[in-house]
Amino acid sequence: MLFSISYRVLPARTVSWSASWWGALIAGTLFIIGRLGIGWYVATRDFTFYGAAGSFLAFLLWLYFAIQLYLLGAVISAVYDGHRAS
Secondary structure: OHHHHHHHHHOOOOOHHHHHHHHHHHHHHHHHHHHHHHHHHHOOOOOOHHHHHHHHHHHHHHHHHHHHHHHHHHHHHHHHHHHHOO
C-alpha cells in the first residue's frame, strides 16, 4: 500500500489510482521474490572472510536491489497510466 501511495502522490504529474496499484503490485511481488533471493545469496555465501566489510557489501547489494525495484514500479505505473490515457 505504501508503494501505491508513493506512486500516486510523489510524481510531478497525476497518476491514477489503478495505475499506481498495478505498479505497486508488480514492485511488491518482485520485492518479496528479491528479498528471498538476497536472503538465499547471503546465507549461502561466506562473508566471514571480509568481516564487517562483507556485511556492509551485502547491505549495499540489498539497498541497490530495493531501489531498482521501487523505480521499476514507478516506471510501470507511469507507462500504464500513459497507455490508459491515450
